[in-house]
Amino acid sequence: MSQAIRVVILAAGLGTRMKSRRAKVLHEAGGDTILNHVLRAALNVTRPEDITVIVGYQADEVRDSVKTAGIRFAEQHEQKGTGHALLCARGVIDTEKGLLLILNGDGPLLKPQTLRKLIGEQEQNDRAATIVTTVVPDPTGYGRILRDESGMVSAIVEQKAASPDQLTIQEINPGLYCFDAETFWAHVDEIRPNNAANEYYLTDMIEILRRHGLAVAPLLVADETELLGINTRIELAVANKLLRARKAEELMLSGVTIENPESVAIDMAVEVGPDTIIQANVQLRGRTRVGAECRIGAGSVIRDCDIADGVTILPYVVAEASTVGKKASIGPFARLRPDAHADESSHIGNFVELKKTYLGKGSKANHLAYLGDSEIGSGVNIGAGTITCNYDGAKKHPTKIGDQVFVGSNSTLVAPITIGDGAYIAAGSVITKQVEQDSLAIGRAYQVDKPSWARRRREQIKKSS
Helix, strand or coil, rough: CCCCCEEEEEEECCCHHHCCCHHHHHCCECEEHHHHHHHHHHCCCHHHHEEEEEEEEEEEHHHHCCCCCCCEEECCCCCCCCCHHHHCCCCCCCCCCCCEEEEECCCCCCCHHHHHHHHHHHHCCCCCEEEEECCCCCCCCCCCEECCCCEEEEEEEHHHCCCCCHHHHCCCECCEEEHHHHHHHHHHCCCCCCCCCCCCCCCCHHHHHHHCCCCCCEECCCHHHHHHHCCCCHHHHHHHHHHHHHHHHHHHCCCEEEHHHHCEEEEEEEEECCCCEECCCCCCEEECCCCCCCCEECCCEECCCCCCCCCCCCCCCEEEEEECCCCCCEEECEEEECCCCECCCEEEEEEEEEEEEECCCCCCEEEEEEEECCCCCCCECCCCEEEEECEECCCCCCECCCCCCCCCCCEECCCCCEECCCCCCCCCCCHHHHHHHCEEEECCCCCHHHHHHHHHHHHHHHHHH
């Protein structure tokens, strides 16, 4: 790509057919907003500072949704058509020589290779523009492509203006254009709102360029699903399914086993190492990274987590914003809340919950425990039913447990508290004071037995009845 490439993304509309209070481009598919998917494709062909997003409805929210720094924005205060959007953005977009690539903000399935091909076609041929076309079984609602005898595009006719013969044309305009920038800006002011909607249509540029004797070439894309625009919740669901199928295919081709690809939901930013096995109904969300040779159990939901190599995630684990070290084992039915850190070879078992807690190397909490605001050393055993009482009704308090500590079952550790290395907490204890290194702490009432009490009680009840 020898010429400067400037990209404009049209994202100002409401999207009335979505039946939503949110701008259409803010809806999500494949784990990201529709707009961010389009931006991801555009960033494969140019720099962030050469991309301008035209915003309008919920402009501030749309700006805030963009994850890439350096993107420019222009505002279309009144939505008077796609041509009007470009006129509104002229003061923001660099209008020097080069290529002007115009994309719809509601096309999340667009592939970078299609953009590269479109740019390549425009660069290699002396034409005013190259536009993407595709053939669909049902072209209803789309502008029809009219070609001249040489195969060039002579016009784009919108559905409402098309004749009966033109309505039978199945080659449509999905709204992707690559213009010679100097030519485009020289003629854009010739667009007029000469239509029933009184709007400025970008598609009119094709006829304008033709009137000046300039050629517009088509680039026919065979896979029409790539060019799907999102106008309804049904189309959003279709896009979501296709994006997730692409991601699953990408991972499988890179060496990941997915036992039931149709059932998983893996976001586009997720990374998974080779020889990892992903079972049915798994959700890997956000920016989760899974290492090599892991196993992710059925039904697990993992968001924004960093999971090292060789980790076993058993079924139905829910984890968010947490890290898991090499060869650790988590689950089944465990929960890692934000800032949970399970170190190498640690074990977190069924119905164990961690929140803002570090569990050291080789430590275990295998059953029915809550560990919050805690720092737990290496080689520690946390017995079933253990609770760190970290909240006093006003503030959270820390629990610190040293290395090689044994915490007996059903222990209650009332924070703030420190338990020294090698200490032993007797089962059923309520611990409220510091426990010294290598000591035994017992915090429970003495057992009292009353012989024959139960028999006498039964007899008394029988007499009174």
